[in-house]
Amino acid sequence: MKKIGVLGTGIVGQTIGAKLLELGYIVMLGSRTSDNEKAGEWVTKYGTNALQGTFNDTVAFGEMLFNCTKGEASLDILKSCDKKHFSGKILVDVSNPLDFSKGMPPILIPELCNTYSLGEAIQELLPDTKVVKTLNIVTCSVMVNAHTSGGDATMLVAGNDLEAKSQVSELLHQFGWNDIMDLGDIRHARSTEMMLPVWLSIYLTTQNATLAFKIIR
Amino acid sequence: MKKIGVLGTGIVGQTIGAKLLELGYIVMLGSRTSDNEKAGEWVTKYGTNALQGTFNDTVAFGEMLFNCTKGEASLDILKSCDKKHFSGKILVDVSNPLDFSKGMPPILIPELCNTYSLGEAIQELLPDTKVVKTLNIVTCSVMVNAHTSGGDATMLVAGNDLEAKSQVSELLHQFGWNDIMDLGDIRHARSTEMMLPVWLSIYLTTQNATLAFKIIR
Numbered sequence: 339m340k341k342i343g344v345l346g347t348g349i350v351g352q353t354i355g356a357k358l359l360e361l362g363y364i365v366m367l368g369s370r371t372s373d374n375e376k377a378g379e380w381v382t383k384y385g386t387n388a389l390q391g392t393f394n395d396t397v398a399f400g401e402m403l404f405n406c407t408k409g410e411a412s413l414d415i416l417k418s419c420d421k422k423h424f425s426g427k428i429l430v431d432v433s434n435p436l437d438f439s440k441g442m443p444p445i446l447i448p449e450l451c452n453t454y455s456l457g458e459a460i461q462e463l464l465p466d467t468k469v470v471k472t473l474n475i476v477t478c479s480v481m482v483n484a485h486t487s488g489g490d491a492t493m494l495v496a497g498n499d500l501e502a503k504s505q506v507s508e509l510l511h512q513f514g515w516n517d518i519m520d521l522g523d524i525r526h527a528r529s530t531e532m533m534l535p536v537w538l539s540i541y542l543t544t545q546n547a548t549l550a551f552k553i554i555r
Numbered sequence: 556m557k558k559i560g561v562l563g564t565g566i567v568g569q570t571i572g573a574k575l576l577e578l579g580y581i582v583m584l585g586s587r588t589s590d591n592e593k594a595g596e597w598v599t600k601y602g603t604n605a606l607q608g609t610f611n612d613t614v615a616f617g618e619m620l621f622n623c624t625k626g627e628a629s630l631d632i633l634k635s636c637d638k639k640h641f642s643g644k645i646l647v648d649v650s651n652p653l654d655f656s657k658g659m660p661p662i663l664i665p666e667l668c669n670t671y672s673l674g675e676a677i678q679e680l681l682p683d684t685k686v687v688k689t690l691n692i693v694t695c696s697v698m699v700n701a702h703t704s705g706g707d708a709t710m711l712v713a714g715n716d717l718e719a720k721s722q723v724s725e726l727l728h729q730f731g732w733n734d735i736m737d738l739g740d741i742r743h744a745r746s747t748e749m750m751l752p753v754w755l756s757i758y759l760t761t762q763n764a765t766l767a768f769k770i771i772r
Binding site: 486532 | 670720
């Protein structure tokens with residue numbers, strides 16, 4: 339597996355894309371249009387293994403996919419792509435269902451909280467895809483370099499497919515994560531998405547985004 | 556301050572009560588009736604500084620209060636007590652708004668989740684009381700002995716009154732907590748209560764309840 343499609347051209351997509359290039363993958367960054375300016379700058383910066391395309395191009399291209407779109411838009415974006423391109427692939431979902439409509443700090447989108455989650459909604463939308471929820475509990479610089487947080491933090495993983503979680507965990511190791519905890523099936527995406535409020539509370543207190551959680555057990 | 560009222564005679568109330576006795580406090584354990592059997596056994600076990608009473612007796616008795624009742628019952632129990640007894644006192648709220656009605660694992664009570672919390676609801680019910688939300692992110696054996704989790708875990712605190720949080724933090728130190736983080740006002744009770752789902756996911760995975768969270772920052 340050499341080709342990875344990263345959906346989303348924001349700071350999360352760009353950071354994960356750059357890390358994957360560093361690890362030797364060919365990476366396409368996907369956005370609404372094929373000539374997205376931010377993706378274009380990213381491609382120019384990172385050279386020959388860095389590509390850009392529409393969301394649909396990116397899903398078709400990647401042998402593995404990363405959802406780095408804003409949580410509030412993720413489902414619509416995924417629905418806009420041709421379903422057949424997702425079939426059998428691993429989709430790593432790093433997004434969070436944040437609702438900024440009520441001001442700061444954001445709440446979670448109520449219908450994707452407590453009794454459901456964005457991770458589950460994506461899995462339900464794409465039943466032939468192996469959705470793995472992970473990395474959503476840290477900021478993107480920590481996602482791709484666990485040591486940025488300054489300690490041996492824990493990364494949580496949830497998904498229905500063991501082999502997919504195993505492959506994603508290998509990537510997580512390459513991102514610097516040595517303490518990886520598999521919480522079980524995709525329903526446990528609820529738990530990890532519900533850690534965002536405390537992440538936000540801590541960030542608002544410390545003004546330091548490079549925090550991470552160590553599960554002491 | 557020598558007299559502490561602990562509301563709730565379950566394992567949480569009994570454990571916190573026993574720790575407070577060990578620290579030299581006089582402790583009343585409160586329940587619906589003045590002759591509650593579990594409280595009676597606890598009083599017999601712990602001797603002269605251990606008392607029992609109704610919830611109302613306990614609120615009247617304590618110079619500081621602990622809410623160790625089940626989250627689904629907390630508001631009704633607090634409403635059933637004479638409001639004047641709460642006035643000016645610190646109420647340490649260690650409860651969580653768990654809803655077991657949909658099966659295991661519990662969800663959070665929807666109306667006390669995401670945009671509100673049990674901690675805030677208690678503060679709104681008792682505006683003259685200094686509610687401090689803390690300890691709710693660990694099991695009770697870890698609450699009173701942070702080292703039980705096997706590491707230098709973090710305890711989160713939220714509440715509107717700085718002096719109250721300072722007094723409670725001194726108690727937390729005596730419970731073994733060395734890394735205490737003040738998240739701000741009582742609205743941040745939302746964040747800490749929303750950590751319960753991930754606590755439950757981890758517990759279901761490890762079958763080990765003595766877990767705790769270290770915030771690496």
